[in-house]
Amino acid sequence: GVRQALWLTKTKLVEGLPPSVLSIMDNPAHQLENQEERVKHAISHARFWNTREVAPNREYYCPVLFEDLLHLCRLMAMKYPALAKRMLARKYMIAATWERESILLQVRGQNGMLLNSMAPIPPVASKEEILATEEHVLETFYPIAPTIDLQEVNVYKELNDTGFRDGYPYSHPHTLFFLESANIRTNRFRPEQLRAKMLMFAFGNALAKAKVLYGNDPKVLEQPVVVQSVGTDGQQFQFMVFQLNTTDLVANEGIKNLVWIDSDQNLYEKAQCVPEVKKRVVTKPAGIYGFQPDTFKKFLALYLHGTV
Amino acid sequence: AAGVAPEDAKAPELRTAASEAAKTPDSVVETEPYLDMGELRSLVCDALLQESFYQNKKRPVLYRDQDHTPGPFLTQLVSTLAAYLSNRNPLLAASSLDLKPEVNYYWHHDEEVVVHGHRKGRVDPVRFQIDDHPHLQIRVPKQLPEIVQLESDLGDVPVIDHKPSKLPLFKRQYENKVFIGSKVADPCCYGHTQFHLLPDRLKRKRFIEVRLEDQIEVVYRANGIASLFAWTAAQAMYQGFWSEADVTRPFVSQAVVTDGKYFAFFCYQLNTLALTVETIKNNPRKNICWGTDSKPLYDVVEDGSVKGFNDEVLLMLVRFLLNRPKEL
Numbered sequence: 275g276v277r278q279a280l281w282l283t284k285t286k287l288v289e290g291l292p293p294s295v296l297s298i299m300d301n302p303a304h305q306l307e308n309q310e311e312r313v314k315h316a317i318s319h320a321r322f323w324n325t326r327e328v329a330p331n332r333e334y335y336c337p338v339l340f341e342d343l344l345h346l347c348r349l350m351a352m353k354y355p356a357l358a359k360r361m362l363a364r365k366y367m368i369a370a371t372w373e374r375e376s377i378l379l380q381v382r383g384q385n386g387m388l389l390n391s392m393a394p395i396p397p398v399a400s401k402e403e404i405l406a407t408e409e410h411v412l413e414t415f416y417p418i419a420p421t422i423d424l425q426e427v428n429v430y431k432e433l434n435d436t437g438f439r440d441g442y443p444y445s446h447p448h449t450l451f452f453l454e455s456a457n458i459r460t461n462r463f464r465p466e467q468l469r470a471k472m473l474m475f476a477f478g479n480a481l482a483k484a485k486v487l488y489g490n491d492p493k494v495l496e497q498p499v500v501v502q503s504v505g506t507d508g509q510q511f512q513f514m515v516f517q518l519n520t521t522d523l524v525a526n527e528g529i530k531n532l533v534w535i536d537s538d539q540n541l542y543e544k545a546q547c548v549p550e551v552k553k554r555v556v557t558k559p560a561g562i563y564g565f566q567p568d569t570f571k572k573f574l575a576l577y578l579h580g581t582v
Numbered sequence: 583a584a585g586v587a588p589e590d591a592k593a594p595e596l597r598t599a600a601s602e603a604a605k606t607p608d609s610v611v612e613t614e615p616y617l618d619m620g621e622l623r624s625l626v627c628d629a630l631l632q633e634s635f636y637q638n639k640k641r642p643v644l645y646r647d648q649d650h651t652p653g654p655f656l657t658q659l660v661s662t663l664a665a666y667l668s669n670r671n672p673l674l675a676a677s678s679l680d681l682k683p684e685v686n687y688y689w690h691h692d693e694e695v696v697v698h699g700h701r702k703g704r705v706d707p708v709r710f711q712i713d714d715h716p717h718l719q720i721r722v723p724k725q726l727p728e729i730v731q732l733e734s735d736l737g738d739v740p741v742i743d744h745k746p747s748k749l750p751l752f753k754r755q756y757e758n759k760v761f762i763g764s765k766v767a768d769p770c771c772y773g774h775t776q777f778h779l780l781p782d783r784l785k786r787k788r789f790i791e792v793r794l795e796d797q798i799e800v801v802y803r804a805n806g807i808a809s810l811f812a813w814t815a816a817q818a819m820y821q822g823f824w825s826e827a828d829v830t831r832p833f834v835s836q837a838v839v840t841d842g843k844y845f846a847f848f849c850y851q852l853n854t855l856a857l858t859v860e861t862i863k864n865n866p867r868k869n870i871c872w873g874t875d876s877k878p879l880y881d882v883v884e885d886g887s888v889k890g891f892n893d894e895v896l897l898m899l900v901r902f903l904l905n906r907p908k909e910l
Contacts, residue, residue, distance in 0.1 A: 307675075315678075315768075315769065318767070318768075319678060319764055319768060322765065322767065323764040323765040323767055323768045324764060325684070326684070326686075326759060326761050326765075337681075338680075338681075341679065341681055342678070342679070345661065345664075345665075345678075345679045348661060348662075348664075348665035349665055349668050349675055351665045351666060351668065351669075352668050352669035352675065355666075357665075358625065358662060358665065358666050361628060361629065361632055361658065361662075362658065362661070363632065363637055364654055364657075365639065365654075366637060366638075367638055367639075367640075435638065437637065437638050438632075438636045438637055438638065439635065439636045439638070439886075441636075441886055442632070442636040443628060444628070444632070
């Protein structure tokens with residue numbers, strides 16, 4: 275789970291979202307007109323109105339909900355034209371390699387969607403916080419080896435590739451999106467594992483970008499690289515902001531990387547497709563129950579982060 | 583895209599009682615002031631370059647070239663342009679974007695005599711069903727303005743004598759479905775623009791190899807007419823009109839049909855739904871579709887730059903997206 279990922283990426287965990295994101299969220303200027311209503315429409319569209327069947331299954335509604343929320347975020351470009359300088363890459367391939375205490379680790383493959391932007395996200399943690407991570411001790415799981423459940427492969431190329439060629443104008447990875455849309459529950463990642471996956475891929479993207487910017491030598495970065503991550507299964511959202519402070523990952527001591535995680539945010543409690551009827555009386559009419567506007571505000575804040 | 587073979591340009595025209603004019607109507611051609619063409623051009627070029635050049639992708643799957651580059655490019659293009667133009671067009675700001683939605687429409691037209699079976703000899707209306715999968719569509723809460731008057735007559739509809747199942751379009755009819763992309767409860771119940779991507783088997787190269795160049799435009803037109811008729815008619819049906827209760831106001835929608843490089847633009851005005859045998863007798867109204875020929879957006883992408891960019895096509899696309907009712 276997440277603890278293993280923290281050890282593998284030499285990262286310190288901070289609960290909740292960083293203050294810069296929270297301040298964007300609280301600012302009333304960063305909201306769309308009728309925001310709550312439009313988010314409810316988006317949920318209804320995904321959960322009820324999308325297909326001709328009565329209740330579309332998760333493979334339908336998870337991507338549709340995500341696309342609708344992203345469409346709403348993009349409409350904020352009305353107020354902030356710099357938001358137009360973003361490009362979504364759907365099937366991007368990432369490759370990153372690093373060593374942790376003489377174990378060679380790699381993150382590779384096509385997983386999720388990446389939102390790129392022309393300008394990097396400014397570092398979220400102050401210099402004091404970064405230096406304070408030196409004292410933090412990484413949690414070990416003796417006697418379990420940290421590489422448990424990782425796939426052992428013979429890979430002959432130690433590859434570091436951001437997935438895009440040189441000269442790409444939108445060269446800074448901004449946010450990764452992971453959709454757990456499999457219908458069968460066992461094919462979906464549990465929230466803990468989803469967060470670990472988000473962390474590993476955010477780290478991989480940040481590391482590949484750092485190696486492109488600052489070279490392959492392990493060192494502490496002057497300008498930390500920040501990559502965000504959002505994972506959802508259509509109802510619950512996991513938000514994550516990852517800051518890469520150092521590429522010196524072999525030793526266990528020294529400056530660590532930082533990650534802020536806000537987990538298990540429900541956008542709504544239940545979406546009733548058909549009214550529940552008991553003994554010929556409608557007990558629960560169809561609709562969305564337990565709507566939480568804060569979750570979308572966090573989604574929007576993460577989208578706007580770096581531009582406002 | 584609706585499955586279309588080259589020879590049947592006329593079949594959709596008869597069955598949908600649509601006549602076609604070869605240009606786009608004036609209401610879409612008003613010039614918009616202060617459009618930053620440079621900005622728009624750079625957005626489009628960026629999208630194109632990302633999909634075709636910068637992103638490392640594996641080789642395209644056999645016969646699925648359209649999913650590799652033109653598909654993602656079109657999605658990227660429309661989403662960025664719609665977001666960029668949303669402050670010009672409040673309708674776009676309230677719109678709903680669907681990716682790969684399903685559009686269905688079912689209707690009756692003309693009559694035939696049942697040939698086999700226990701109902702042999704009886705007269706039945708011919709049933710038509712269109713099941714369409716546009717690549718992308720934009721739905722809006724307010725209707726687009728009418729282009730011409732409801733009762734205008736711009737031409738005649740060609741007549742075909744064969745049964746529709748002889749032409750490879752309406753072969754079998756399985757389920758009667760009517761759907762605009764979302765259910766009736768959705769507030770965005772009017773259509774704005776659809777974007778269609780032509781499948782691989784209808785590539786221009788194939789037509790040129792078989793020496794059927796004159797059929798290339800036919801494919802675009804047939805796709806435009808059929809898809810737009812299905813969409814507008816399904817929208818009308820959602821509002822409560824059907825063949826016995828004909829539409830009291832025209833329904834207008836737009837479509838862009840492309841294969842990734844060549845773009846063709848279509849506007850459709852639905853004036854009548856009354857196509858069954860009884861209702862078509864005294865019905866002078868016709869549905870009208872305006873369309874352009876396909877033009878290339880760019881010549882070639884080489885070494886990280888787009889050569890031969892065509893501003894006209896971009897301007898047309900932007901005007902389409904900025905189309906809105908007069909009061910907005």
